[in-house]
Amino acid sequence: MGSTKTTQRLRTVAAGVAVALLAAGCSGGGDDSADGAGAAEEGYEEVIDVNFGYIPDFNGTSLLAIAEDQGLWAKYGIEVTTTSFTNGPLQIQALGTxxxxxxxxxxxxxxxxxxxxxxxxAINTLGQADRVVAQPGITSVEDLRGKTVAFPEGTSGDMILTxxxxxAGMTKDDIEAVPMEPSSIVAALSSQQVDGAGFWYPALSTVEEQVPDLVTLAENSxxxxxxxxxxxxxxxxxxxxxxxEKVDRVLKVIREAIEFRAESTDEAIQLTADFLTIDAAQxxxxxxxxxxxxxxELDTLxxxxxxxxxxxxxxxxxxxAGMLETEADPADFYTGDLFVGAGE
Structure with missing residues (x-):
């Protein structure tokens, strides 16, 4: 479905990929070299290199933090390099290159x-962190008509705003829609330079420190x-x-980390905090x-x-929303058989 719209949207993020890769680098402790013993344990004769992107929040990092702490990369003969990104579209572009x-x-x-x-x-979690928010005094989505509203294009913030x-019977034509990077949205909301935003937690927690009366107009639920x-x-x-072989090994790591996270969520939170070097309360x-x-649940679903x-x-x-020209068949882009098969 490589439409012109898709090409144009990807072109907007392409310029940021090289910067993201150079600036973000590897996370603290993000390299988990697979030693020979770990590889041999599962019968792998060859250690393989994997480059893995993530977003530094619980959704995007917890499984990587667990895999590192539990030695799962080594167990499955993988030497991993992890790189932090600000959003998903940048990672899709990096996958393509x-x-x-x-x-x-x-x-x-x-x-x-x-x-x-x-x-x-692999499906990871169901997100509940997205919000449409506004400055104090704005009490409904309808009140955003004609006002400046920021959103990170091609993300869940864009989605929930749409x-x-x-x-509310409106479109982006009814507001002054301003695509922005997440860090810029934090600054713009905090300084009240925009009237509202389609955005997400935990970044919104930072905004609320400066704008404690920030109004929530819509959320995932x-x-x-x-x-x-x-x-x-x-x-x-x-x-x-x-x-x-690479996909199967990585899926085995993901599956074990998913199981650990569900069974030991408090520990997973602490491991994520340690991986990101931030406070566990956050x-x-x-x-x-x-x-x-x-x-x-994921296998059954x-x-x-x-x-x-x-x-x-x-x-x-x-x-x-105009992002796809025609409906896509999940069988064409979700490899659920490989996910379930990695557990057999």
Missing amino acids: GDLDFGYIGPGAMWLPASGQAKVI LALEE DFEATVAFPTAFVAGNAVVEDEE VEADAGNVQILSLE TEDGTVDTWLTGMSDYFVG
């Missing part, structure tokens, strides 16, 4: 794999009857097509906006078609 093998995206970036730019290899406007907000792990198309607050799914239903609903949304 081969700078990353795997990455993490929120629901707002799901249109990119749906348009053929990458494959979803949904909220649609519910307002739309749960029609649209789910799954977060996911993605891989480059060439990786899935040509490197079956991660705990972030995790409060996440619906954690167990490995058994994949096999019974529920995940496909989620992805079809998102595809319909993206068509309506």
Whole structure:
């Protein structure tokens, strides 16, 4: 589905990829070299290199933090390099250029794999962190008409803003819509340079320190009857097509980390805080906006078609939002069989 719109949207993020890769580098302790003993334990004769992108929040980091702490990379003969990104579209671009093998995206970036730019290899969590917020005195989405509203384009912040406007009988043409990077939105909201935003926690917690009366106009749960907000792990198309062994090993790591997180959530929060070198209370607050799914649940939801239903609903949304020209078949971009098969 490589439409002109898709090309144009990817072009807007392409320039930032090189900067992100150079500036972000590897996370503190983000390299977990697979020693020979670990590789031999699972019968792997060769250690493989993996470049993995993430977003520094609980959704995007917790499984990597667990994998590092529990020695899962070494167990499956992987030497990993992890790189921090500010959003999912940048990671999709890096997957396309081969700078990353795997990455993490929120629901707002799901249109990119749906348009053929990458494959979803695992569903992670259901996001509950997105909000449409406004400065004090604005009490409804309708009040945003004609006002300046920021959002990170192609993300879940963009998605929830679009949904909220649609519910109010409005579109982005009815507001002064301003695409911004997440860090710029924090600054603009905090200094009251914009009237509102489609954005997310934990970044909004920083804004609330400066604007304690920030108003919430819409949140994920307002739309749960029609649209789910799954977060996911993605891989480059060439990786899935040509490197079956690499994908299988990484999925085994992801599966074990998912199981650990569901069974030991408090420890997962602390490990994420340690990985990101931030306060555990901040991660705990972030995790409060996440619906954690167990490995058994994810296998069942994949096999019974529920995940496909989620992805079809998102595809319909993206068509309506103008990001996709036609509805995408989840079978074309979600490799659920590989996810479940990695556990057999």
